[in-house]
Every structure is written in C-alpha cells, then in structure tokens.
Amino acid sequence: MLTFDALVQDIIQRRGKLGTKEGADSVQDYHEVWAAFANYVRACMDQRRGLQLSSFCKIGWTMLKKLGKTSYRPYFHFSDAFVRAYLSQEAARKHTGQVPQGDLCAFEDFNFSKAALKFSNQLTKDQVFTMLRALIQRMGENISEGREMDIALGDLGKFVYRSDRDPRFLFAAGFYKEEGVPPPTAEPTVPGAPAFRKEAPQAASLGVRGAQPGAAPTPPRAAQTQPEVMTMPMTQPELQCFEGGAPRAMGEGEMEKSAVPGLTALQFKKEIAFKEAMDRHIAAMEAHAHEAVAEKDAWDSHVSECLLQEREEIQARKERNHMNLHFLKHQMALGEHKRKEQRKDDIEAASAHDFPAFSEVHPDEMKDFVKGQQAKVREALDDQVRTNNTLRNLAKQKDLALELNQLQANREELAMLRNAERAKKAYDKEALATAWNADIRMKNIWKAIDNHSKVAPKGPSKVTLDESLPPSRAGSTVSAGRIMTGSVRRTPLGCSTSMSQLEARSNGKGLY
Incomplete structure (x- = not known):
C-alpha cells in the first residue's frame, strides 16, 4: 500500500531534486507543502467555506435544512480535470453522477501565494505550485495504474484507494461528531477486476482455448448454454x-x-x-x-x-x-x-558679542549717539533725495531729446510733402497750358483754312501759313514743356483776331 513517504520518494526518484537543497530537505519541503494544503483546507472549513483546487478536488460543506435547523455535512468531490485524466470511464461516470445532498457552501479558489505566505514557514509560491502539482500528478498516476493508496491529509481525513473500489476521501470521525450528523455507511464490497491491470485475472468466462492443427476439438463445458458453437x-x-x-x-x-x-x-x-x-x-x-x-x-x-x-x-x-x-x-x-560644523559656527557667533551682559550708558554719551544716528539718517535721506532728483532730470532730458527728434522728423516730412505737392501742381499747370496753346493754334488753323477762299488777293504777294498764324503763348510751338511765367500775355493773341486783320496783314499793313 502506497503511503505519503513512499509517494514522495517516488517523486524524487522520478523528477530529481527541485533546488539546491539535499534530498532530506526536499522530503521536508514536500511534507511542508502537503501540511500547508491541509492547513489551508482546515482554515476554510472552520469558516464554513470550502476550498477548490481546479486540478485536484473540492473540499467543503453541504447544508441540510430540516424543520428550520441547518446541519452541515463534510463534502468532497474530485475535479473534472482529475477525473478525466486518471479515473476509468466507469469510475468517472459514477463520480459525475453523484449529486450532493443539500446546498453546497461557498468555495474559495486555491491561492498559491496565500498558501506559501500564511500556511508555510519558508516556502515560495513557485515551490508550492511545483510540489503540489507533482504530488497530485503522481497520486493520479498511481490510481490509474491500480496501486492501492492510503494518504492522510492532516487531521481532516485520508485519501483511500483499493483495487475493488473507486478512489475516495474519508473524513475524520471528529467532523461528524462536532456537527452531530451520522457518518456515512460503508458501501458493500463488490469483487471484480479493474480494467487494464497488470495483475488482472484471466478471463475464464470467455472460453477461449486454442488447439493445434489436426488435434481433436475439446467439447465445451456442459454448464454453459450457448448458441451454435x-x-x-x-x-x-x-x-x-x-x-x-x-x-x-x-x-x-x-x-x-x-x-x-x-x-x-x-x-x-x-x-x-x-x-x-x-x-x-x-x-x-x-x-x-x-x-x-x-x-x-x-x-x-x-x-x-x-x-x-x-x-x-x-x-x-x-x-x-x-x-x-x-x-x-x-x-x-x-x-x-x-x-x-553648525554647532562650531554657533559657538563662534555667540562668542563675538557680550550678550547677555548689559551695561548702562551715560546720558551724555546717549545724546551724542542719538545725534550721530540722526545725522546719519538725515545724510542718507539727502543722498536719496539727490539721487531721485538726478534720475528724474535724466528722464526728463531723455524725453525732451526724443520729442525734439520726433519734431524734426515731422518737419522734414512735411517739407518733403510740400515740395512734392508743389512739383506736382507745377507739372499739371504746365501740361494744361501746353494743351491749351495747342488747342487754340489748331482752332486758328481751321479758321484760316475755312476763310481763305472768301478774301480776294490784291497783290502779287503771297501769305504763308506761318505768317498768317499768330505766335503761341510761349512764343514757340515746339516748347510744350516750358514752365509758365507770370507774364501779362496770358490770353492768346489769335483769340481776338478778325478776318479784316488777317486780310490787312496779308496786304503788308500792320495793325500797330
């Protein structure tokens, strides 16, 4: 029968030592992990709660309510992952078909950090996870191989597996006594051979027997009633x-x-x-x-x-x-x-004066001292006033210089604008006068052309077009861009010239 120590030795031989400790220390670590698991379960059950380890089992309470009273009964159930991995099909069907009597309590998921910190002395989270996983895996492998097992879980109970029965967990009798409920009745033992066992008995009921070729067949047993053989x-x-x-x-x-x-x-x-x-x-x-x-x-x-x-x-x-x-x-x-250093500086500063030693001052010395202080204050005030006046004067001079510079710039700008305006007006005036003169000369030319046929010639002399036309206002028909002066001859002469004057001029008689 497999015990916990044998299970641990088997794991160590198969997997080796997990860490730098020796073999004895590794065995102690496995014992401590299993004890931490038992203490974790015990702490949860004391609080009327259950513990669930998804890769192994669920341990907790079922609540039965009769006539207004609630009674608690211990409850154990292998997880589906463990059943599928290690139990036979028949045992899995039996285990899946079990229905708990009453309502289940609340279950807490197994916390490896909590198990390592609260329920162990020096284990880490990884050690608890690794060793507990190895223990559960090896227990399941022994169950699947058909090896009988009896492993205690602290004072809670023990895991039991016999070749003629399915694996189960037997709670300690103290649980049932504390709750006042009767323990479960023992199930009758049913003899039989589990499937796939190394030491399984021979299937005698099949009647399978071989015979060498040519040998006489052996008749079947009379007790068997079979169809045609x-x-x-x-x-x-x-x-x-x-x-x-x-x-x-x-x-x-x-x-x-x-x-x-x-x-x-x-x-x-x-x-x-x-x-x-x-x-x-x-x-x-x-x-x-x-x-x-x-x-x-x-x-x-x-x-x-x-x-x-x-x-x-x-x-x-x-x-x-x-x-x-x-x-x-x-x-x-x-x-x-x-x-x-600070204490040393404080001592030196305290030694620099005679505080707290006080001495009375003579009244005459006090008066001289007060007068000296007043003179110093007056001198300081005079210096301050002079400084303020100097700064104020400098600021005024600076502002005045800025104003003068601005005024000069404004004057230069106005002079430039006036000169530009004057030049523009002179140019416009000269352009207008030139255009006026040209227009008047053109009109006089057209009048001379129109009236030329009305005047009969009296002599052999000929009048040219240049002699019959009055001179331009500027004295020349070419200087159109000449600046006009203040002469009194602003009205063109040809404006009042009549046909008689033109005729007299053509005869060689002057008007003047």
Whole structure:
C-alpha cells in the first residue's frame, strides 16, 4: 500500500531534486507543502467555506435544512480535470453522477501565494505550485495504474484507494461528531477486476482455448448454454493474436479453417475487434506518455529557469540593499559632520558679542549717539533725495531729446510733402497750358483754312501759313514743356483776331 513517504520518494526518484537543497530537505519541503494544503483546507472549513483546487478536488460543506435547523455535512468531490485524466470511464461516470445532498457552501479558489505566505514557514509560491502539482500528478498516476493508496491529509481525513473500489476521501470521525450528523455507511464490497491491470485475472468466462492443427476439438463445458458453437481449428498466428501478438485481419476463408472450441463466430469477431481496439488504446497511451515526458522535461526546464531567475533577483536585491545601506550611512555621516560644523559656527557667533551682559550708558554719551544716528539718517535721506532728483532730470532730458527728434522728423516730412505737392501742381499747370496753346493754334488753323477762299488777293504777294498764324503763348510751338511765367500775355493773341486783320496783314499793313 502506497503511503505519503513512499509517494514522495517516488517523486524524487522520478523528477530529481527541485533546488539546491539535499534530498532530506526536499522530503521536508514536500511534507511542508502537503501540511500547508491541509492547513489551508482546515482554515476554510472552520469558516464554513470550502476550498477548490481546479486540478485536484473540492473540499467543503453541504447544508441540510430540516424543520428550520441547518446541519452541515463534510463534502468532497474530485475535479473534472482529475477525473478525466486518471479515473476509468466507469469510475468517472459514477463520480459525475453523484449529486450532493443539500446546498453546497461557498468555495474559495486555491491561492498559491496565500498558501506559501500564511500556511508555510519558508516556502515560495513557485515551490508550492511545483510540489503540489507533482504530488497530485503522481497520486493520479498511481490510481490509474491500480496501486492501492492510503494518504492522510492532516487531521481532516485520508485519501483511500483499493483495487475493488473507486478512489475516495474519508473524513475524520471528529467532523461528524462536532456537527452531530451520522457518518456515512460503508458501501458493500463488490469483487471484480479493474480494467487494464497488470495483475488482472484471466478471463475464464470467455472460453477461449486454442488447439493445434489436426488435434481433436475439446467439447465445451456442459454448464454453459450457448448458441451454435463453431469448432474450427486455430492456426498458430491466431493463437499468438490472443497470447499477446500483433492482431491481423482474417478473411472468411481463414475463419472457416480455424476453430476455437466453445466460441461462436460472433464472439470470435468481438474478440478480434476487442484486440484491435486494445492495441489502438495502447498506442494512444504511448503517445500520451511521450507527450507527458516532453511536458515534464519542459516543466523541469521552466522550473530551473524560474529558480535561477529567482536566485538572481534575490542576489540583485541583496546588492541593492547593501548599496542603500552604504548610502544611508554616508548620509548619516554627512549629517553628523554638518551638525558639528553648525554647532562650531554657533559657538563662534555667540562668542563675538557680550550678550547677555548689559551695561548702562551715560546720558551724555546717549545724546551724542542719538545725534550721530540722526545725522546719519538725515545724510542718507539727502543722498536719496539727490539721487531721485538726478534720475528724474535724466528722464526728463531723455524725453525732451526724443520729442525734439520726433519734431524734426515731422518737419522734414512735411517739407518733403510740400515740395512734392508743389512739383506736382507745377507739372499739371504746365501740361494744361501746353494743351491749351495747342488747342487754340489748331482752332486758328481751321479758321484760316475755312476763310481763305472768301478774301480776294490784291497783290502779287503771297501769305504763308506761318505768317498768317499768330505766335503761341510761349512764343514757340515746339516748347510744350516750358514752365509758365507770370507774364501779362496770358490770353492768346489769335483769340481776338478778325478776318479784316488777317486780310490787312496779308496786304503788308500792320495793325500797330
């Protein structure tokens, strides 16, 4: 029967030591982890609550209410993950079909940090997780292998597994006595052989017996009442099929040539199908075993890396604490030195005067002192007044200079604007006068042309166009851009010239 110590030794042999401790210390760590788990469960149950570990089980209370009174009964149930991984199909169906009597209490999820800090002495969260997982996994593997087990969980009870019954947890009798409820009745023992056991008894009821080719068939037992039996000789390969050899598919002709005493054709086919299914199941188990081994190796490497990182973090924390200690000591030394220097300065400052020793001053000396202080104050006030007046005068001079500069700039700008205006007006005036003169000359020319045929010539002399036209206002028809002067001849002469004057001028008689 497997106990907890044997379970721990098996785990250590399979997985090795998880850390830098020796083998004895590792065993103590496993014991401490299991004790922490038991204390965690006990603390929850004392508070009328339950504890749930998703990879293993749920332990708590069921509440029964009868006639206004509430009674509590201990409750245990394997988790679905544990049932699917390690229990047989029949046991899983039984376990799944169990219905708790009454209402379940509130369940708390298992907290590995809380278990390490509150219910253990020196374990870490990773150690609790790793070791508890290894214990649960090895317990499940022993259950699936059919090894009997009896492992105590503190003073709560014990995990029990027998080959003739399903795994269960038996609570201590003290729980039922404290609550005043009767303990559960023992279930009757049903003999039977679990599936896939190494020491499983032979299936005698099948009546599978082989015979060498050519041998006489053995008649079936009289006690068996079976349908028509096929008495066919069994070949050597087919015998090996049932004795552990590799199965092979047989045709109808081969089945007719072989014979198994006491075995019908339907049973023979069922046995062949069972053997093939068993081989497929074994192959799946081998693949699962390879996956489990790979997962174990990956987990071991992960745990080693985590432990290495944790040791590095602890070392780095120690170094930081050491540096912080040196820095604090240096700060304390600097503070002490500063206090000593300050005390020394205070002593020197206190020694520089005769306080608190007081002496009376003579009245004449007091009067001279007061007069001296008044003279100093008056002189300081006079200096302040002179300084303020000087600053005020400088500011006024600066403002006056700025005003003069601004005034000069304004005058220059106005003169420039006036000159520009005058030049513009003179240019416009000259342009207008030139245009006026040109217009008048053009009109006189047109009048001379129109009246030329009305005047008869009296002599051989000829009048040219230049002699008949009056001169321009400026004295020239070309100087259009000449600036006008203040002459009294502003009105053009040709404006009042009549035809008679033009005719007289053409005859050589002047008007003047």
